[in-house]
Amino acid sequence: MADSKKLVKEITSMDEDFAKWYTDVCLKAELIDYASVKGCMIIRPYGYAIWENIQHIMDGMFKETGHENVYMPLFIPESLLQKEKDHVEGFAPEVAWVTHGGDEKLEERLCVRPTSETLFCDHFKNIVHSWRDLPKLYNQWCSVVRWEKTTRPFLRSREFLWQEGHTLHATAEEARSETEQMLNVYARFAEEALAMPVVKGQKTEKERFAGAEATYTIEALMHDGKALQSGTSHYFGDGFSRAFGVQYTDKENKLVYPYQTSWGTTTRLIGAVIMTHGDDNGLVLPPAIAPVQAVIVPIASHKEGVLDKARELRDRLKAVCRIKLDEGEQSPGWKFAEYEMKGVPLRIELGPRDIENNQCVIARRVDGEKITVSLDSIETEIPKLLAEAHNVMYNRALERREKMTYTAKTLDELKEIAETKPGFIKAMWCGDRECEDRLKEVAGVTSRCIPFEQESISDTCVCCGKKADKMLYWGKAY
C-alpha cells in the first residue's frame, strides 16, 4: 500500500495532523495559493485544470438532461434580496455589500450574490407568461461570495466557484422529480467521475436551505471520519414564485404560480477528492478529472535515443489519454515523488533497458504497484489501467466508509461512538428538533441526512426514547 511507505517527505502525514496534511497537499500539489484577502484563494493552473474537468463532465450531464447555461449579474439590489423572508434571514449574516461606486454612495446598496435564486426569480417574472414558456431549465457557472468566519481552501472560502441550477415547472410533481433527478446526477457524478461513494438523502428541517420546502443532499465521508456535504438539490414549491410574483396563464386560462427548484455543487468537490483519496504521499486523483492521466519519466534521458523514444510514445498516447512527458533536468527519483504528490494516476518509466526490450514500466499511483508493459500493447493497456485505478479508488473509499459507519440504539452508545470513533453514525430519530439539538449539544454531531435507503435499527428515538421510524446519518461535518 502506498499509505504504508511514505516517499514524499514534504507532506505532513495524515495521522500526525490531518488538517496540516490537507493544507500541505493543497499547497505542495500546486492546487492553490493563499490570496491577500482572508478566505480567498488563488486557484493555480493544476487546481483549475481539475475544476475544468469537473465542469466539463458535469456540464455534459446537465445538457443531457435538457438544461441550458445562462449568466446572471454579480450584484443583487438589497430590495430584491429582501423579497423572500426565510431566504434573506438565512443569507443576510454572510453577504458582502457594495455601498459605493467610485466616491459616490449608492442609492441602494448591492449585495454580491451569495446564491442567485432572487435574480432568477426576478428574471423568470419577465420571461414566463404562458404554460408554453415552461419548463425553464437553467444553470449557471459562476462564483459566489459568502463572508465566512472560518475559512479553508476549497472547503470553505469566502469566494468560491460553483454551478447553480434553477428551474421552473408547471407542476409540483415535475419540480419534485427535477430535484430528485439532479440529486441523482450529482451522485452519479461523484461515483463515476470522482470515484467517491455518497449517501443520498433528505436534510432535516433544521439543516434545510433557507427558503426551501425540501433539501436533498449527497454526503461523503472523508479520510478523517468527518462528513462533507458535497452537493444539494432543493425543492421550493411555489414559495419563491409567490414572493417574487412569478405567474403564468395555464391551459385553463387561470393565472397560477409555477414550482421551482435549485441545485448546486462547488469547488468543495476538489476538497472532497483530496480528503477521500489522498494519502501520505499527497494527492491521488480519479482518472476522470486528473489533468494529467499518465506521465512519462524518461530514465537516463541524456543517452542516445531515450528522449526520441519517449516523445514517440507520448505522441502515440495522446490519442488514448491526457499524457505528459517530463523532459526536465531533475533526477527520475525527484520526478517520481513530484507526480505522486500531484496525484497523477499512472507513471510510465522509459529507460535504455526498456527500449532494448520494447517495453516500459508503469507505476500505479493508487497502490504504488509497478508492472512491465510491452510497447506494442500500450495503447490498449493505459485505458484499462485507468479504469482499474478508478475502480480500486471507488471500492477502497466505499470499504472505508462502511468500516467507519456505526449504529447506535441509545444515547450513551451514540455518545461513546461520537467520542471515540470518527465516522457516520446511523441512529433512529423521532423527528423532533429538540432531539436533533440535543445530539449536537451532548455528542457534538449534526444530522447529515435522512437516507433514501432506510433500515430499521430500532423502534425508538436514540435521544428521547419515543417512537421513531426514521433512520438518520449523524456525524461531525466540515
Added chain:
RNA sequence: CGAGGUGUAGCGCAGCUGGUAGCGCGCCAGUUUUGGGAACUGGAUGCCGCAGGUUCGAGCCCUGUCACCUCGACCA
C-alpha cells in the same frame, strides 16, 4: 465571532540578558551523475508580517493591527 498558538531568506527553523542576522533544504553557475526526491565546488538571496511607541540602540520590550493554524459558535 470567542479561546489558544504561530509570523525571521522561496520552504522548514535557530536567534541567549536589547548591541545591527544565522542554519538546513531549495535557488543560480560549473563538473560528475540519472530505474525512488544524486554528489562535489563556488555563488546569490532578508522593510525579522505591518504600523506606532520605549531606548543611544529593537528580531527581542510595550501598544495596536493583519494573516495563518487548532478548538468552539455559523455555514457549500
